[in-house]
Amino acid sequence: MVDKSLWMRQVEENPxxxxWYVERFRSLAREGADLDGEARLVDAMAERGARILDAGCGPGRVGGALHRAGHAVVGVDVxxxxxxxxxxxxxGPTWLVQDLAELDLPATGVTEPFDLVVSAGNVMTFLAPTTRARVLERLAAHLVPGGRAAIGFGAERGYLFEDFLADAERAxxxxxxxxxxxxxxPFSPDSDFLVAILRRP
Known part of the structure; x- marks a missing residue:
């Protein structure tokens, strides 16, 4: 059994x-907030009808937008x-409860690999530190050769950008x-956020 994520520890402490998180985004949507920025970037990277994995999909805003744009989306969250x-x-999308550190979609009947992976909303920083490298390996394993991943998270959240990039390379x-x-x-050494576009060779 893998270590519990920071997210699930927060849930245990506050059921x-x-x-609250779901209602926060429903409220923003009702107010007309633009919640589709990450999806627009990923859509621009994708051919029509691409297979996209929304890794750490939360309540589905990114995967939902990509589905409406015409892509085949599978969303996974713990x-x-x-x-x-x-x-x-x-x-519309396929939504599944799975731990990213143990991600095995063929075991659920989702057998085709993905053209793209998106992981938005600081997902990488909510993982247990001991599982971060393993999660990147599992995401890479679910990509087609040449497939890409778009992963974004903020600085000062306990996962240095250089450590993340080294983990990604090892994966x-x-x-x-x-x-x-x-x-x-553009990203610079002073950036307080990173969106890494990574590719499986």
Missing amino acids: EHSS DPTLIEAAEHDHP GLVSDTLLGTWDLR
């Missing part, structure tokens, strides 16, 4: 945490409450492009 919200708010993912935001601003 209302997941419901939190059943978030998956239930994704199924309710964003019907067999080549760094193609580094951005400082999901809206394509």
Whole structure:
């Protein structure tokens, strides 16, 4: 059994945490907030009808937007409450409860590999530190050769950007492009956010 993620430890400490998180995004959507920035970037990377894995999908906003753009989306999250919200708010994709550190989608009947992986919302920093490298290996294993991953998270959240990039390289993912935001601003040594576009050779 892998170590529990920071997210699931927060849920154990506060059983209302997941419901609060779901309502936060429902509220933002009702207010007309732009919640599709990450999905727009990933959509621009994808051919029409691409197979996309939303890794750490939460309540489904990114995967839902990509589904509406015409892609075949599978979303995975460790939190059943978030998956239930994704199924309710964003019907269409396949939503699954799975721990990313043990990700084995063929065992669930999802046998085809993915053209793209997206992991938004600081997912990498919510993982147990002992599982981060393993998660990157599992994501790489679910990509087609030449497939890409777009992974974004903020600085000062306990996972140094250089450590993440070293873990990604050890997982067999080549760094193609580094951005400082999901809206394509360049990455610099002073950036407080990283969006890494990685490729499986």
